[in-house]
Amino acid sequence: DGGITQSPKYLFRKEGQNVTLSCEQNLNHDAMYWYRQDPGQGLRLIYYSQIVNDFQKGDIAEGYSVSREKKESFPLTVTSAQKNPTAFYLCASSTRDRTPLRRTDTQYFGPGTRLTVL
Amino acid sequence: AQSVAQPEDQVNVAEGNPLTVKCTYSVSGNPYLFWYVQYPNRGLQFLLKYITGDNLVKGSYGFEAEFNKSQTSFHLKKPSALVSDSALYFCAVRAVSGSARQLTFGSGTQLTVLP
Numbered sequence: 001d002g003g004i005t006q007s008p009k010y011l012f013r014k015e016g017q018n019v020t021l022s023c024e025q026n027l028n029h030d031a032m033y034w035y036r037q038d039p040g041q042g043l044r045l046i047y048y049s050q051i052v053n054d055f056q057k058g059d060i061a062e063g064y065s066v067s068r069e070k071k072e073s074f075p076l077t078v079t080s081a082q083k084n085p086t087a088f089y090l091c092a093s094s095t096r097d098r099t100p101l102r103r104t105d106t107q108y109f110g111p112g113t114r115l116t117v118l
Numbered sequence: 119a120q121s122v123a124q125p126e127d128q129v130n131v132a133e134g135n136p137l138t139v140k141c142t143y144s145v146s147g148n149p150y151l152f153w154y155v156q157y158p159n160r161g162l163q164f165l166l167k168y169i170t171g172d173n174l175v176k177g178s179y180g181f182e183a184e185f186n187k188s189q190t191s192f193h194l195k196k197p198s199a200l201v202s203d204s205a206l207y208f209c210a211v212r213a214v215s216g217s218a219r220q221l222t223f224g225s226g227t228q229l230t231v232l233p
Binding site for chain 2: 033106108
């Protein structure tokens with residue numbers, strides 16, 4: 001997980017509340033990502049950001065919002081509009097690998113935040 | 119659109135035996151392929167990747183993967199399994215061409231190594 005931190009590790013939310021999940025990286029990576037993991041479904045992309053002050057929706061952006069004001073930080077807000085927010089949330093970052101003619105953008109992941117709605 | 123299939127939800131193998139975790143993919147053009155491992159309540163750890171060249175890729179902890187373009191497969195292998203290899207394994211793909219950096223992940227395979 002080294003270099004990418006997520007907090008808190010566990011988070012409990014009451015219905016109707018917004019909550020913000022923190023993701024910080026000290027790897028000097030340009031791109032950052034948020035995924036949601038549900039049992040048996042693998043990882044699904046929520047939002048991603050390739051540079052500061054820019055981000056794009058992933059496959060399941062509804063009910064979520066993000067910001068990218070600093071290169072090292074990419075917080076995710078789970079809003080009350082997200083109907084089923086209980087899940088494991090993973091943040092990742094990547095930079096372009098220095099392989100001649102190839103840029104694989106290997107993603108490295110944080111330890112995750114488990115969100116439970118009460 | 120790109121996709122990944124991991125046809126086995128669960129793989130059981132005895133300690134010391136070889137293991138294989140299967141992955142097939144679909145992508146436009148040439149692929150970049152990745153394997154990650156996840157231990158309970160942890161993030162994903164990068165194991166290995168295929169970029170180009172040699173079809174047999176060696177990675178961390180003694181794992182390797184074989185790229186087969188004709189079968190669009192990228193199976194993960196290890197010659198001798200350890201109990202500590204028990205974890206959830208994910209295969210991922212992205213296209214070489216195009217500006218997007220998104221990975222598409224498979225649904226995961228739970229590997230259990232029995233002592």
